[in-house]
Amino acid sequence: MMKRLSTTQIDFQPQLADLLAFETAQNPQVDADVAAILQAVRQRGDAALLEYTRRFDGLEAADMAALTLQPAELLAAYQRLAPVQREALEAAADRVRRYHQRQLQASWQYTEEDGTVLGQAVTPLDRVGLYVPGGKASYPSSVLMNAIPAKVAGVAEIIMVVPTPRGERNDLVLAAAHIAGVDRVYTLGGAQAVAALAYGTATIPQVDKITGPGNQYVAAAKRAVFGVVGIDMVAGPSEILVICDGQTDPDWVAMDLFSQAEHDEIAQSILLCPDAAYLTQVAESMARLLPGMPRQDIIRASLANRGALIQVRDLAEAAEIANQIAPEHLELSVADPWALQAQIRHAGAIFLGRYASEALGDYCAGPNHVLPTSRTARFASPLGVYDFQKRSSLIYVSAAGAQTLGRIASTLAHGEGLQAHALSAEYRLQEGC
Ligand SMILES: NC(=O)c1ccc[n+]([C@@H]2O[C@H](COP(=O)([O-])OP(=O)(O)OC[C@H]3O[C@@H](n4cnc5c(N)ncnc54)[C@H](O)[C@@H]3O)[C@@H](O)[C@H]2O)c1
Ligand SMILES: N[C@H](CO)Cc1c[nH]c[nH+]1
Numbered sequence: 001m002m003k004r005l006s007t008t009q010i011d012f013q014p015q016l017a018d019l020l021a022f023e024t025a026q027n028p029q030v031d032a033d034v035a036a037i038l039q040a041v042r043q044r045g046d047a048a049l050l051e052y053t054r055r056f057d058g059l060e061a062a063d064m065a066a067l068t069l070q071p072a073e074l075l076a077a078y079q080r081l082a083p084v085q086r087e088a089l090e091a092a093a094d095r096v097r098r099y100h101q102r103q104l105q106a107s108w109q110y111t112e113e114d115g116t117v118l119g120q121a122v123t124p125l126d127r128v129g130l131y132v133p134g135g136k137a138s139y140p141s142s143v144l145m146n147a148i149p150a151k152v153a154g155v156a157e158i159i160m161v162v163p164t165p166r167g168e169r170n171d172l173v174l175a176a177a178h179i180a181g182v183d184r185v186y187t188l189g190g191a192q193a194v195a196a197l198a199y200g201t202a203t204i205p206q207v208d209k210i211t212g213p214g215n216q217y218v219a220a221a222k223r224a225v226f227g228v229v230g231i232d233m234v235a236g237p238s239e240i241l242v243i244c245d246g247q248t249d250p251d252w253v254a255m256d257l258f259s260q261a262e263h264d265e266i267a268q269s270i271l272l273c274p275d276a277a278y279l280t281q282v283a284e285s286m287a288r289l290l291p292g293m294p295r296q297d298i299i300r301a302s303l304a305n306r307g308a309l310i311q312v313r314d315l316a317e318a319a320e321i322a323n324q325i326a327p328e329h330l331e332l333s334v335a336d337p338w339a340l341q342a343q344i345r346h347a348g349a350i351f352l353g354r355y356a357s358e359a360l361g362d363y364c365a366g367p368n369h370v371l372p373t374s375r376t377a378r379f380a381s382p383l384g385v386y387d388f389q390k391r392s393s394l395i396y397v398s399a400a401g402a403q404t405l406g407r408i409a410s411t412l413a414h415g416e417g418l419q420a421h422a423l424s425a426e427y428r429l430q431e432g433c
């Protein structure tokens with residue numbers, strides 16, 4: 001079912017590179033399809049949205065009102081939930097809120113001896129658009145993970161888009177929007193939803209930033225509209241890398257690998273372990289457990305396409321390979337996870353210990369589940385409150401300060417050949433100072 005590799009193989013590095021190669025977000029055909037969709041929405045607005053929703057989501061809507069959900073409908077969905085579901089959503093929301101409140105950045109300033117004041121004003125974005133995926137599965141947890149940090153940051157207006165294939169609305173998704181304080185929901189998906197948020201239409205207001213994961217069409221659209229609006233990241237399919245010392249119940253690890261594989265045929269699940277016999281046990285667990293999984297076709301395809309069981313020399317080598325892979329999720333299923341964590345530099349989220357299954361992070365541990373994928377954890381971070389805040393520099397210059405700064409600026413401006421810059425600084429210089 002899954003590729004078996006060993007770091008002692010002579011061609012291990014090229015095999016690993018092959019396994020990690022992921023180019024869907026820059027697939028030229030997808031980019032071309034998305035460019036056409038973006039242009040159509042830009043030119044024909046709501047009419048194009050209705051057309052694409054019919055074509056891609058199988059949803060026949062007479063007008064945009066049929067694709068718009070007001071707060072009262074979100075509340076009604078919340079009220080329809082079974083109490084146990086409502087409590088689970090509320091509990092997850094509380095934990096996510098508590099974690100993200102620690103990320104709030106505050107404005108700061110300091111005063112220099114001559115009275116010049118310098119600082120940074122931190123302000124929330126005015127209006128953001130949250131993309132919640134809904135093609136192959138529904139993601140109430142993604143509603144919480146996007147909307148709560150925005151709310152904590154103080155964003156004034158939160159617009160959410162979510163596709164509803166064949167018009168099937170998911171109460172948990174709408175209830176999560178209610179709990180998180182989303183202002184309006186449009187049942188739109190794919191590149192057309194991203195275009196609507198980026199450019200605005202007669203119905204949909206233009207937003208300042210679009211966040212949230214999605215499939216290759218969503219990713220390509222976000223990449224294309226960046227600059228018109230901000231984006232959080234270009235997220236690829238889900239990934240999990242497990243490092244195990246061979247002592248965790250193999251069924252647990254097998255299910256952890258399935259948990260990300262079941263998202264998508266191109267999701268990635270990899271296990272690193274120094275013990276070849278243990279890798280065989282996990283393979284046996286997977287073979288036994290797979291037939292009982294409702295999404296077994298997706299899991300099988302994902303594991304065959306992009307999964308691997310890799311034998312490493314030792315845990316130190318496993319850490320090195322993890323840094324090379326820079327996975328979205330990294331489980332350290334070992335006796336001393338903190339010692340191993342100290343060797344990890346690149347991972348979106350690190351799950352420590354045998355009990356920390358990645359699924360807990362997806363739903364309710366507290367940290368965000370929107371994470372850098374496709375090796376971007378080398379330079380990117382989890383979605384957070386900081387993605388919904390921005391910074392403005394503050395510069396107050398006293399008369400005395402203008403004398404010191406003016407002379408420096410004037411010299412540098414002349415060096416750059418910029419006369420107006422130099423004079424602008426020099427006009428404020430006072431005789432005798
Ligand atoms: N990183 C995260 O936090 C996170 C969370 C949840 C899901 N995900 C990932 O998000 C992805 C969700 O993908 P999905 O497909 O289920 O939902 P989606 O909402 O991203 O995509 C569905 C939309 O894709 C568009 N589409 C489908 N086929 C098309 C075509 N041929 N041409 C143009 N547009 C087309 C349609 O408009 C449809 O509404 C999965 O890869 C999943 O792993 C990531
Ligand atoms: N694992 C996904 C992020 O890669 C998030 C998610 C939502 N629901 C289940 N899982």
Ligand SMILES: [Zn+2]
Nearest residue numbers: 238259260362
């Ligand atoms: Zn998941």
